[in-house]
Amino acid sequence: MFSIAICEDEIYLLEELRKKTEAYLKTRHFPAEIHTFTSGEDLLKEQRPFDLILLDLVLPGINGLEAAKRLSYSSRIIIITSYREYAVDAFEVDAVHFLLKPVTEERLYQAMDRAVNRSGQADDRSLALVKSGNTHILPIRDILYCEVFDHRVCIHTAGDDYEYSGTLDMLEKKLDGRFFRCHRSYLINMSCVAAQEKGTAMVSNGDRVLISRRKQSEFMQRLLDHLKNEVI
Structure with missing residues (x-):
């Protein structure tokens, strides 16, 4: 129950x-x-x-x-x-x-x-990812941020990291409106933002994500919009 x-x-x-x-x-x-x-x-x-x-x-x-x-x-x-x-x-x-x-x-x-x-449907969406030869079904809501690192796309969650076989552009199309392309090398889950400083955002596990200079204003607006939707 x-x-x-x-x-x-x-x-x-x-x-x-x-x-x-x-x-x-x-x-x-x-x-x-x-x-x-x-x-x-x-x-x-x-x-x-x-x-x-x-x-x-x-x-x-x-x-x-x-x-x-x-x-x-x-x-x-x-x-x-x-x-x-x-x-x-x-x-x-x-x-x-x-x-x-x-x-x-x-x-x-x-x-x-x-x-x-x-x-509901939006929160139930998931990705199938391979790690150490095993397939993992990862709920999209669990993703903190995604980054391009050493020519690979890495998906970070609170518990583990996963490698994505496509490009960051391809991954962005599979995600939903919670995610924001804050830098050419980063996608961030706005629901997981814990703090923001000029040039970076901290997600809920303490990791810091870069925000490009041209994206800072849009990032702040997205964060304010998200907060507004949560405070009811």
């Missing part, structure tokens, strides 16, 4: 989120179990996979961002906070959405719909 975790230290807000989530599930006729936590430590102690986590960023002890980084399993995460400036932090844990408090029923339902349906 689909499992949802809600982590919020303010008890009245936790209860409010639980009730709204239950109402959402009833409205959508979607069966799921809900588990509640008041701290990042309690969430981590559970040591069980959740399909979706509604996670407050400001928590006592381990904050929400650190808790998300320490999770030993992959979950869809909706970040909840009172501070708009934390939107960029959501990229560090590949959060699917970012909600500002107070969380209205309408905005929560929008976020839940889009998070629950994230396994």
